[in-house]
Amino acid sequence: MLKRIMVVGGNIAGLKATETLRQQGFDGEVFLVSAEAHTPYDRPPLSKQILTRELEPASLHYRDMCWFADNRIELLLGKRANHLDLNAKTLTVDGEQRTFDGLVIATGARARxxxxxxxxxxxxxxxxxxxxxxxxxxxxxxxxxxxxxxxxxxxxxxxxxxxxxxxxxxxxxxxxxxxxxxxxxxxxxxxxxxxxxxxxxxxxxxxxxxxxxxxxxxxxxxxxxxxxxxxxGIGVVPNTEWLADSGLELSNGLACDATLNAGHEFVYGAGDVALWPNAWTVTMMRGEQWTIAAEQGKHAALNLLAGRDNATPFSTMPYFWSDQYGARIQSMGRTDSEVIMLRGSPESRPFIGVYRDGYRLVGVVAINAPKAFTILRNKLNGKASFEDAARSVEKFMGAV
CATH class of the missing domain: 3.50.50.60 (FAD/NAD(P)-binding domain)
Structure with a gap:
């Protein structure tokens, strides 16, 4: 029976894990360990509105200290996980050993x-x-x-x-x-x-x-x-060094199965550190995207509570957005496949790029075309044919 759950990583994946534990009625102890001194905050604006001073740091925090207190989530801020002993079920945080029954590893990645x-x-x-x-x-x-x-x-x-x-x-x-x-x-x-x-x-x-x-x-x-x-800006390195002698499999991240389990009944991974088989892309991947990290944090917590025999697989379509030079760029699906259709131009906007694998629509990129992107996103979910997607693009661009 789970009585104490440790979540390592003060990011969106870690926060969603702790939120989900309480939302599901878990009444035991919950700890959130974060190497940063800040409570979990929204990271996408860091390269945009924070740099341009359109936003200030205080506006980024997802939850205030009162929320963590009200939900009985003990914050260990500015502290690093140093060692994991799976046999003893102990996590060493800044030299202090803490026992646990369940563990979610969401330590993310650092800039190269x-x-x-x-x-x-x-x-x-x-x-x-x-x-x-x-x-x-x-x-x-x-x-x-x-x-x-x-x-x-x-x-x-x-x-x-x-x-x-x-x-x-x-x-x-x-x-x-x-x-x-x-x-x-x-x-x-x-x-x-x-x-x-x-x-x-x-x-x-x-x-x-x-x-x-x-x-x-x-x-x-x-x-x-x-x-x-x-x-x-040359990529990231998953934060797994502290797990080197833990017995967990490490390979370009924390190796997890389709349910995000890390090879031990009570250990799950989530966020940028987790390498898992995504059934949608049919590849092993680390998400490195805000949406995937948030979804995985929730899913890892649900599976930890359900138990390994009842755990369900996690799969998702990769999705990201980016704001550059006043334009909103959106992408979903497999954009490493053949791009077969381009309409509009990045300079004039709106712009749509469509990717296919054989006869199937597998990916979409759009600039300043949120309506068309939403339509194509739904077709991706429905595994539409490329021809069906192409007709939608032509219809949209003809109306612009």
Whole structure:
């Protein structure tokens, strides 16, 4: 019988796990462990409204301290899980051992860093990261963003809005090539150029130059770009080091089965740290998306309470959104397949890109086309044919 459940990770996955435990009537002890000193907060605005000062940090918190007290959720803020002993059912938090009956691991991932001690180099993953970066994104600053993924693009957009001069460096042949494919990635590259951001692709960063503080970025093609601020956006690393001797399987994250169970009856994973077989994409994947993290936190808690024999599989369509240069970008499904239909243009908007696998619709990307995106999203859920989706796109674009 479960009497004490520990949730490790003060993010949306961890919060949803604790919420679900109480909503389902669990009356035992619940602990939420977070390495950050803040209560769980909304992370998507960090690269957008926080950097542009449209929002302040206080507005990001999902719940206040009173809510945690009222729901009898004990917060362990600013504390790190150091060790897990599955046989003894103990979790060591900042050197203090705590026993548990159930465990949800939602430790997320951290930004991949560039090895340097120079000031002016930033990554963006936490609220504190965003506040440090915001102080330097001032008018006239020369900002170099390394990595043209969604976070890099959003930072570039925010820096530009603050009056900075922005350059993006991307190792691939096009922005978002891995996420959306080269064809669509090149179209997104045109958005950067249209807004005055200099984009250089197919080049590596070979070094950073400066004394104490960064002064320039050196590239593999021999060029050098002056920089006051450098933002590293080259992916993330799952936070699993503390589990190295736990006996749990670690492989690009915490290996989980389809129910999010981590190989032990009382241990479940959720959020960016969890690697699980997604039946919808038919791949092993880590979500790295807000929606998936929230859904997994809830699902992990439900399965923990239900017991392993009654646990249900978790599968979902990947979904993300991004705000760049005043445009809302939405994507759902498998966008690593063949993009076969493009309507509109990223510059003029609205824009729709449709992906197929054989005769089946498998993915959609839209810019400033929320109505069409919703229609196609429903067709994805219904496993519509590509021809059916194409007719919907033509109908929508003809009415614009």
């Amino acid at each position: 860093e560039f090895p340097t001690a120079l000031a002016g180099i930033h990554t963006l993953r936490t609220l504190d990261d965003a506040l440090r970066l915001r102080d330097e994104l001032v008018s006239g600053a020369r900002v170099v963003v390394i990595g043209a993924g969604f976070i890099g693009a959003e930072v570039a957009s925010s820096a530009l809005a603050n009056g900075a001069k922005v350059t993006i460096i991307e190792a691939a042949s096009a922005p978002l090539a891995r996420a959306l494919g080269v064809r669509l990635g090149r179209l997104f590259g045109e958005i950067h150029a249209q807004n005055g951001v200099e984009l250089t692709c197919s080049v590596q960063v070979s070094g950073l130059r400066g004394v104490d503080k960064v002064k320039s970025v050196l590239l593999s093609n021999g060029s050098e770009i002056a920089a006051d601020v450098v933002v590293i």
